[in-house]
Amino acid sequence: MNKKNNLSVLLNGIIKENPTLVLILGTCPTLATTNTVDGAFGMGIAALCVLLCSNIFISLLRKIIPDSMRIPCYIVIIAGFVTIVKLLIQAFLPSLYATLGVYLDLITVNCIILGRAEMFANKSPVVKSALDGLGMGIGFTLSLCAMATIREVFGAASFAGIAIPFMQNYKIEFFTKAPGGLLVYGLLIALIYVITKGKAPAKTSFSCQGCPNAATCTIETCSKKGENA
């Protein structure tokens, strides 16, 4: 993993290992905040900031943090950055703060951030971890925005709050509700799978390569361990 060059680390998170649509991480904020483009973009950027900072910090501290206590340490670091981001948004973007609500706090337990800390930042140098955090954050933001665009345009006939005139009578409210979110999410995952066929992890095989969580998997006793390399 450390042999990859910096550019591929950055691009990895955007398409090949897109956290939302390929690794299927962070589904809770994905489903909850994508009914408006505003909310999705805000969520993406907030998570990106936290991910970038926490990746850098965890990478810096990776030699100090004892292995048995790593998860609590990660949580404390991540929660610290979430608090900073939350207070900043509350102070400067109160409307976004109202939109995101509790999901802003929930970034702390976002699987993407903890997952990248566990699988990448704790065994990679600082620059690479930062790039990984940036790439994953951009990938997260992009997929959130793509989903939110579909849901808002079809569900509310508007884009980022701007009404689309000729679609006003043809709203499909379904898309702004939770089942619509699940439907769009499933369709996008299928679409990415078709587009990246051969590049995205092959899910047909049952080795670690086929498992979307292989990268974050820490079961040391697993007989399939190592096939992932």
Add this chain to the structure above:
Amino acid sequence: MSSLTKLTISPHIHSGRSTAGIMRDVIIALLPVSVAGVLIFGLRALAVIAVCVISCVGFEALFNLITKKDQTIGDFSAVLTGLLLALNLPANIPLWQCVIGALFAIIVVKCLFGGIGHNLVNPAITARVFMLVAFGSMAVAAFPVDTVAGATPLSAEKMPTLITLFLGNYGGAIGETCTLALIIGGVYLLVRKVITWHIPVVFILTVFVFSFFYKGFDAVSALSLVMSGGLFIGAIFMATDYVTSPATAWGKVIFAVGAGVLTCLIRYYGTYPEGVSFAILFMNILTPYISKWTKHKVFGTQEAVK
């Protein structure tokens, strides 16, 4: 390839029936109720049926074209899906919503899962549920309410008489009101051996028994509850779909009892006035498990010793 050199696995005797033939039979069985629907609700119902059928066939053809698959519209299954979908919609529904429903039924439920025979749930039922969730508030308000097309009597205060319910001259979806025409279609399917009696009879009986107890042992109101709403079209035409219902007799009975009980639970204790489509959808999802539990013992084999 000549048929002499063609190697096939058993069974070797072909009954002569084809998918297209069966679909054609079901469509014929649906004709009486379609005619009744058009007579009761007017030409507007015909427009809904036409739009649903044409868009279903169109979407399937388009999907096969784009994904470079063999063209499958010749088996009439898309026509049937469109017809069933239309019969489950009120006549005053905006036509663009019919197109969206057809898109959902054919592309999302059927084609994306691999086409006919691979769909997990019945496309028409799922599209109906989708439209109920998607357009619930719009479908009623979008058109001027005329005397006939309106809410299902299940949500009305006073139930129509049994004769009215039997002939279908009351509000509801295009194909669900005329019980007489639905029974004619069902008998045709039974005679042609397209369906077996298990699912329709057990389904309707379960709802009747449940309603009988629920209504305090009043057979007349139980009967009117059975004949209103989408129970007959659901039990005869939707729940008997080969792909999404169990294949064994006992499996069918379990399926039908489950659907009947769920229908009553949703009708009498849920927030929606009608529960047939939800019940069938739910039992569709359970079908693989029911099929597994009721699997026949293969002749000459033993159960594995544990």
